[in-house]
Amino acid sequence: MSVKVEDKELLELELLTQAIKMLYGWDFGQYKKESLRRSANRLASKHNLKNISELIPKLFCNELLLNDLLNCFSIPVTEMFRDPGFFLTLRKKIIPILKTYPFIKIWHVGCASGQEVYSMAILLHEEGMYDRARIYGTDINPLQLKKAKEGIFEVDQLDVYKENYYKSGGKHDLMDYFSLKYDAFIFNNKLRKNIFFFEHNIAQDHAFGEMNLILCRNVLIYFDATLQCRAINLFNESLCFGGALCLGVKESLDFMSINPGLELFDKEWKIYKKGFV
Ligand SMILES: C[S@@+](CC[C@H](N)C(=O)[O-])C[C@H]1O[C@@H](n2cnc3c(N)ncnc32)[C@H](O)[C@@H]1O
Incomplete structure (x- = not known):
């Protein structure tokens, strides 16, 4: 049985968000999935990883990747007197x-x-x-x-x-x-x-x-x-x-x-x- 790429990625994302929650306490479980999925894919390619799930083991030991991930998921875009x-x-x-x-x-x-x-x-x-x-x-x-x-x-x-x-x-x-x-x-x-x-x-x-x-x-x-x-x-x-x-x-x-x-x-x-x- 073939699984659609999007469904596979959503499952990988679910595992990734659970790992972040267990390891660091941040709960991204109720953030919009599509935006998280895009961010996770971007991050995986930036770190030369094949897919979202390869990010998970890296979370244990790679502080740089954790920082990148936090910045990707939280989208800290702002400016002075914005709007x-x-x-x-x-x-x-x-x-x-x-x-x-x-x-x-x-x-x-x-x-x-x-x-x-x-x-x-x-x-x-x-x-x-x-x-x-x-x-x-x-x-x-x-x-x-x-x-x-x-x-x-x-x-x-x-x-x-x-x-x-x-x-x-x-x-x-x-x-x-x-x-x-x-x-x-x-x-x-x-x-x-x-x-x-x-x-x-x-x-x-x-x-x-x-x-x-x-x-x-x-x-x-x-x-x-x-x-x-x-x-x-x-x-x-x-x-x-x-x-x-x-x-x-x-x-x-x-x-x-x-x-x-x-x-x-x-x-x-x-x-x-x-x-x-
Ligand atoms: C797009 S920025 C908005 C910054 C600013 N409010 C503005 O409009 O210019 C979104 C910010 O919300 C923060 N954020 C995301 N989830 C949050 C949460 N659960 N609790 C508090 N802050 C959160 C992010 O870390 C990020 O810095």
């Missing part, structure tokens, strides 16, 4: 609401290498809110979190970041917040004191905080519907009444049969509010 229109909407529609609170907590879920978190710090500073805010950046990928804590970015991204900042309603020069060093630019220390990065896995860990604002952009898109539901319920639990949840432009709550009590606040930028809008 400038979204940051402009935050500035115009969400910040005025947050200004009514004496103290605010913001959680960036799946923050990758931290650009979104530093963008938020700049935005809050320009709106006179930084000193009464705590900003938490979490991710499953420790390699990306290490980069996030360093706050050092490659200079070849600078032009895109400057343009995004300008389009997002930035009030100064982006370089007021960085110092240039060789081929990198480094985030200023004065805006780091209220930023905290740590590991948190929304597929496995619990809710935390009484957050005024949660951003989980371009993360749920990689999850199956069950895991998306888990994440949304966790965010709902972590949000205070009146708090807002921001998803990525290709994400929404439309797939949920039961509305968890989050109302659409901005349709274009997928911003939801807990309680009345």
Whole structure:
């Protein structure tokens, strides 16, 4: 009996994700299979392996491959002021609401290498809110979190970041917040004191905080519907009444049969509010 290549690869992928879970604790079991399958195939060819299952024994001893695999599966793509229109909407529609609170907590879920978190710090500073805010950046990928804590970015991204900042309603020069060093630019220390990065896995860990604002952009898109539901319920639990949840432009709550009590606040930028809008 011949087995279709796709079916064989899905079985190999299942074994690979089980091995990762047993050896390292990360559970990719409820991520979208097609995207994981493509990533695993790319990784196998990069390491000159014939198929996905050949990755499994390498996981025991090859740290480089494990790092590659984590980066492939978690897709840590990001930029500063990504989707400038979204940051402009935050500035115009969400910040005025947050200004009514004496103290605010913001959680960036799946923050990758931290650009979104530093963008938020700049935005809050320009709106006179930084000193009464705590900003938490979490991710499953420790390699990306290490980069996030360093706050050092490659200079070849600078032009895109400057343009995004300008389009997002930035009030100064982006370089007021960085110092240039060789081929990198480094985030200023004065805006780091209220930023905290740590590991948190929304597929496995619990809710935390009484957050005024949660951003989980371009993360749920990689999850199956069950895991998306888990994440949304966790965010709902972590949000205070009146708090807002921001998803990525290709994400929404439309797939949920039961509305968890989050109302659409901005349709274009997928911003939801807990309680009345
Ligand atoms: C495409 S990046 C999005 C980065 C940023 N939010 C943005 O929109 O620019 C997705 C990030 O989600 C993280 N991620 C994936 N699964 C996660 C999980 N279960 N819990 C927390 N973070 C996760 C990945 O490691 C990756 O850094």
